[in-house]
Amino acid sequence: MAGRYKSKIGWSEVTPREVFMSRRQWMTGAAALGLGAIAGPSFANIRRNAKFSTLEEPNTFEEITSYNNFYEFGTGKDDPARFADALTTDPWSVEIDGMVERPGNYNLADILGAMDIEERVYRLRCVERWSMVIPWVGFELADMLKMAGADMNAKYVRFETLYRPDEMRGQRRRTVPWPYVEGLRMDEALHPLTFMATGLYGEEVLPNQNGAPIRLVVPWKYGFKSIKSIVKVTVQNDEPLNSWQEIAPNEYGFYANVNPNVDHPRWSQAMERRVGGGLLAKNQPTEMFNGYGEEVASLYEGMDLAKFY
Amino acid sequence: MSISQSINTALRRVPAWPIYIVSVIPPVWYLYLGFTGGLGFEPIKELEHRIGLLGFQVLLATLAISPIRKYLGVNLIRYRRALGLVGFFYIVCHLLVWAALDVQAVNEALADIVKRPYITIGMAGFALLIPLAMTSNNWSIRRMGPLKWRRLHQLSYATVILGGIHFIMARKGFQLEPWFYMGLVVVLLGLRVDLGAWFARPRRA
Numbered sequence: 001m002a003g004r005y006k007s008k009i010g011w012s013e014v015t016p017r018e019v020f021m022s023r024r025q026w027m028t029g030a031a032a033l034g035l036g037a038i039a040g041p042s043f044a045n046i047r048r049n050a051k052f053s054t055l056e057e058p059n060t061f062e063e064i065t066s067y068n069n070f071y072e073f074g075t076g077k078d079d080p081a082r083f084a085d086a087l088t089t090d091p092w093s094v095e096i097d098g099m100v101e102r103p104g105n106y107n108l109a110d111i112l113g114a115m116d117i118e119e120r121v122y123r124l125r126c127v128e129r130w131s132m133v134i135p136w137v138g139f140e141l142a143d144m145l146k147m148a149g150a151d152m153n154a155k156y157v158r159f160e161t162l163y164r165p166d167e168m169r170g171q172r173r174r175t176v177p178w179p180y181v182e183g184l185r186m187d188e189a190l191h192p193l194t195f196m197a198t199g200l201y202g203e204e205v206l207p208n209q210n211g212a213p214i215r216l217v218v219p220w221k222y223g224f225k226s227i228k229s230i231v232k233v234t235v236q237n238d239e240p241l242n243s244w245q246e247i248a249p250n251e252y253g254f255y256a257n258v259n260p261n262v263d264h265p266r267w268s269q270a271m272e273r274r275v276g277g278g279l280l281a282k283n284q285p286t287e288m289f290n291g292y293g294e295e296v297a298s299l300y301e302g303m304d305l306a307k308f309y
Numbered sequence: 310m311s312i313s314q315s316i317n318t319a320l321r322r323v324p325a326w327p328i329y330i331v332s333v334i335p336p337v338w339y340l341y342l343g344f345t346g347g348l349g350f351e352p353i354k355e356l357e358h359r360i361g362l363l364g365f366q367v368l369l370a371t372l373a374i375s376p377i378r379k380y381l382g383v384n385l386i387r388y389r390r391a392l393g394l395v396g397f398f399y400i401v402c403h404l405l406v407w408a409a410l411d412v413q414a415v416n417e418a419l420a421d422i423v424k425r426p427y428i429t430i431g432m433a434g435f436a437l438l439i440p441l442a443m444t445s446n447n448w449s450i451r452r453m454g455p456l457k458w459r460r461l462h463q464l465s466y467a468t469v470i471l472g473g474i475h476f477i478m479a480r481k482g483f484q485l486e487p488w489f490y491m492g493l494v495v496v497l498l499g500l501r502v503d504l505g506a507w508f509a510r511p512r513r514a
Binding site (some may be wrong): 062063066067071075077078128130173174175176244247248263265266267268270271273275276278279280281282283 | 340343344348349350351352353354356410412413417420421424425426427428478479480481482483484485
């Protein structure tokens with residue numbers, strides 16, 4: 001990517017595509033508006049995967065990029081937005097190793113070139129009871145695993161976030177045993193809903209605070225499973241010990257499926273609150289598997305979800 | 310005249326009642342911020358945390374008054390009752406925001422108090438404050454007598470310990486801020502222990 005154009009414009013100055021698209025629609029008149037409504041509010045020339053996208057109203061770009069959990073930059077919700085611009089995301093490579101035919105350090109640009117980039121509007125449910133709707137841009141994890149020739153009979157996939165304390169100030173303190181680690185069972189990793197996000201709101205670039213340049217998105221699991229700024233992917237047979245399970249095994253398990261019937265020890269998971277609703281925002285019931293039960297419930301058939309939380 | 314003496318003399322003319330009036334400003338200001346976007350995109354949690362922390366800070370300030378007199382010679386005792394009541398007021402606000410805006414259901418809030426240890430502990434700390442707030446008046450001191458009254462108000466020590474634990478447990482993972490406050494609690498209570506008297510105390514054989 002030598003000589004690649006770099007904009008000095010900050011993300012905060014970018015008009016959300018939804019906003020300027022709606023301006024254009026307004027200018028082109030009622031007919032265009034009607035067509036736009038039929039096609040759905042597409043944010044760019046990036047194809048939206050309608051089958052896997054919710055029709056719910058997405059949170060604004062500002063909400064998605066201002067209210068984040070990314071402890072690598074601090075434990076405050078606004079710390080990632082304040083401090084994540086220190087992170088260098090170019091050059092970036094992802095090491096794929098373990099039970100794969102073609103292990104190695106994959107340049108992010110090469111990965112992206114080989115992938116089918118599309119948009120997916122997913123619900124995100126944080127274990128802390130807040131939620132958002134986010135229009136991600138990216139590709140299916142399964143495609144990346146296939147690219148590296150992953151052994152599909154292996155049992156697990158392990159992910160690791162970058163450890164670079166001089167750029168990630170939150171790592172200078174041991175809030176979490178760095179680097180942050182997450183994992184999925186192979187069938188979860190290969191599920192078509194499991195997504196690698198490399199962009200947001202129609203842009204093929206992720207804001208740093210959202211886990212740039214490449215992050216996992218598993219919409220039926222609590223947000224902490226969706227590991228950010230990934231540098232390493234390992235295909236293995238041992239169940240990875242994910243960071244939050246390591247920190248508090250009685251509170252956070254390996255599966256972390258969104259489940260209104262299994263409480264967190266410190267709070268009920270029955271309800272959630274959409275971010276951005278203001279001081280009088282109403283709580284809404286949390287759905288089993290965050291509303292993706294039809295697609296993923298079969299993965300857990302016969303499992304005691306209170307035990308494998 | 311020493312510095313502490315001149316401070317004490319100057320303070321003689323400063324009454325305690327303005328504390329009550331000023332104390333209304335932070336909750337009103339936070340509410341205003343919450344309604345105008347000043348508390349971020351999840352203003353309910355932010356409001357709940359800010360007013361809770363403020364209440365804890367004011368209660369710790371209340372407990373700092375007697376060590377300040379003992380070690381620095383500055384006498385702020387006159388303001389202690391007002392500070393204690395203001396701290397109580399903020400904790401009531403914290404509770405109201407939690408129940409009405411955050412949990413949004415009385416039965417769920419009650420269930421949480423029973424089921425969730427960090428909320429049980431927080432509620433216990435609050436419950437101990439109720440008799441203290443109710444007896445924070447001259448009439449109660451006269452009626453109870455200073456000894457009994459003082460002993461009752463030592464419940465405030467338990468309250469800040471419970472509050473500190475509640476704060477630590479409410480955070481995800483190991484976080485520095487609540488431990489800093491727990492350190493303050495230990496220092497403020499530690500300053501009250503009279504080590505000389507402790508060692509001089511006659512022991513049972």
